[in-house]
Amino acid sequence: MSDRLHNAELADRPAAGGASVREATFALLRSLGMTTVFGNPGSTELPMFRDFPADFRYVLGLQESVVLAMADGYAQGRHHAALVNLHSAAGVGHAMGSLFTAYRNRTPLVIVAGQQARSLLGGEPYLFSDQAAEMPKPYVKWSREPARPQDVPAAIARAYHLAMTPPQGPTLVSVPADDWDQPAEPVAPRTVSTALRAAPDALERVGTALARAERPAFVVGAAVDQDLAVDEVVALAELHQARVWAAPMSSRCSFPESHPLFAGFLPPVREEIVQRLRDHDVLLSLGAPVFTYHVAGTGPYLPEATALYQLTDDPATAAWTPVGDAVLTSIRLGVRDLLAYQPVTVRPAPPVRPAPARVEPSGLITQQYLMQTLARLRPARSVIVEEAPSSRPVMCEYLPNEHSESFYTCASGSLGHSLPAAVGMALARPAERVIAVVGDGSAMYSVQALWSAAHLELPLTVLVVNNRGYGTVDRFARRFGIDKPVGTALGGLDFVALARGQGCAAARVDLPGGLASALRIALASPHPYLLEIAVES
Template identity: 65%
Template sequence: MSRTVRETFIEQLRTLGMTSVFGNPGSTELPMFRDFPDDFRYVLGLQEAVVVGMADGYAQATHNAALVNLHSAAGVGHAMGNIFTAWKNRTPLVITAGQQARSMLVGEPFLFADQATELPKPYVKWSCEPARAQDVPAALARGYHLAMAPPRGPVFLSVPVDDWDQPTDPDQPLEPRTVSTAVRADPALLDEVASALARSRRPAFVVGAGVDVEGAFEDVVTLAERHRARVWVAPLSARCSFPESHPLFAGFLDAERDRIREQLAGHDVVVVIGAPVFSYHVEGTGPYVARGTALFQLVDDPATAAWTPTGTSVVTSIRLGLRDLLSGPEPAARTAPAPRVRPARVQPDGVISEAFLMQTIADLRPEASIVVEEAPSSRSTMHDHLPFDRSETFFTCASGGLGHGMPAAVGVALARPEQQVIALLGDGSSMYSVQALWSAAREELPIVFVVVNNSAYAALDRFAQHFGISKPVGTSLPGIDFAGLARDLGCSGVTVRRPDELAAALTAALAATTPSLVDVHVG
């Protein structure tokens, strides 16, 4: 007898290494998991944004696409914020959503998706509702390879509920295939970049998330040391792409045109690697870099290269591009720039400052631990007092949307059980996907959730000053008991208000074998 679409689909997932399913099931998804296989794991999230956030963290940490299972139109709608974030994070996801039976789609049945493939656009690379049930396995194969191709990202499959029990088309080829995703740049363009670097008097690199995503962390270090070049982090970068304690580390570019021009002033050659030129948060005027500065970009996304406003863009796999630059001509003799002056250590003065919190986390966390951050108002303080020096030890949200960090930490912890995971969260952002605490408890993951509790959407309070607003509305968040919420959802929870309590609370949480939340009131 022919195998069913479901049986073939499951076997494909097994071959692709996608045996963890992140979902929140609904009626139209139930037949997909009839006779759920023993070698698969279903990771349940209590809300669809949590589901996508967990899958995002898991996919980034495993370097493979993750499977997401959502419920029809309503479930996809709930998940859209984190689908947008996965798109900006360049995270490979295969998102499936149920659809009502094909025989009912001529009308408007209950819990169906009208124009299902249009709903997640434009934040998926490809969206498909197969024309026949027999085409579902082929759609999975195509979707997986598209999700994994640079620039990586989510794809979407809408599958009618009655497709799963249909027989597979025996004539449709579904053998595992190897699809090359590496892109080598035009050699002449890379020679131009290498020659400019060799002649430069004062070069600089700007590194973005693409460096860490492609495993090119050490290549950037080698290239920077060879050229004695300062290394800046691109605005709003979502990964650690250069060791922040390195003498050549220059700091973090601000997300505004005028400040970036000031920060890069004096460099005659700037090479942006694995990042846009540039991501801005406020309006600016004038040139993008100082006049007389030659700007080059290495990026794996032709669309990003196309909208880059100035300089020379080279479309290439980051790792291959860097290795080609390393084989370029020897640089001119130049003196290494003076190292960045790091902020002095902070002393407590009766209340816990954000700086003291970040410093204490830096002192106590294991060297190889992973921090998943979503505390926007505290990020600049984190940059000053909580440095990251290893590849794949820092993850954050590239979109600016809230609700990703807490579930993403769960996904990272599932993928990296040998490493300590710390979720560093604002009090406002914690509430967007707080159901992730239940999933962490259910999976018995020893995550430490640190809530930076300032009882406000503090990032908005600060940004309001940009618009001359002295009293923004809707930014106060008093009275939320995060430790109590954690306990109610199956985690341990403790509230910390005094500096002398902080180290002991964090030490106990780091030593725990189950998830812990430390609600830190800062002032």
């Protein structure tokens, strides 16, 4: 061996007694409690996993969008950042739809993306990522390809702290394959407090307005549940006898939906929101944008005589809100402070939301009958992860969620998230029954997540609501004067065969008479179980 080659080989190894980038990184991840890696392996990541530590777990997904969505559900279930490994530009590209959803979900993720060897980046090598830090933008809070191998552990530490800082979200570090064996100094773990407390004078204005209000109302968004503030919001609503609306398109349950003060779900339509809020003089928005619209509208954002106050931990949301006063604060801390402001007069209880009419079985299984039956049979403290857009309005009526952390859906509207997210949720919370409720169209975006569920032997129930088409697109098309859009009919899909082919038990039910017994079996299975439910179109 020539001296030149020998010296080059030595340069690729950590100094005697020192740590490599890989060793320093795994020590850091261990100190942060991030010992589960979600990934789909590729060549540029192999050096990261040399001598993979015995106390770490690798969770395999069969496609990168599935990998990232599983990590999303796991992170939400644990209230802690999850670690994702993606394969260079190709893997990040595959995961972009799920990355968009994680960003909208405000899920803390640390993504370590493989990159070709640093020694090859002067050209355009096979499987490299050009402008790796730019590729995932704008759907990451921060991304970086470190300038030196020695900077990799510190970059991952920074990515973690930024991911965990409100508003939480994904971050990405691109690491060239030959960085992992280079020497690096350990990165000491440290604590970064992320709680935000509002200025007293700002909250005093809100508290005084609430105390003097005659007919207050709250709008609650996903951040209430994310900040574990549901109990505090219930106490504040009861103190002021305020009606409570769920924010348009909210992805979490932030108020018990059978509570007498719960008013229902605001639609993503400006004029309809104004109509529903017309009787309230003070509106308090908690952890929700004002407002998320899905349909173009005109006119005012609020009724003319309604004053708006917003509590949010997201400065960007506060900045674009078009009306009212915004206060930056952690939701739970802000609501706790508002509990000190007593109402000036005793207010009567507002009208109670009427219960939906009981549905009797008919010839075929209707969405209403399905959700009514599931509400009766679902285990206590169970968790629903939903992605059945055509079923969601019916779920809002017939399948109420009663407690914090009982309901999750994708905040982005991008399909393919919830089936793998339910796998991650079941992995994070094995003591609770996780129920994925997904449409037939949605399920086909990420059906390979069933393989991961079977491989992990998770107690997961998957309910595929099969209406043989993209029903929500058909309904939405009517807003554009389109009777029947192209490309919305589905047929010939056999979800029982798809599930069994990946190692999951499965069954199908077609008639109302067999629904309850089929659901009982699916909800009691100790292993992944898919139930395909044929519903009326």
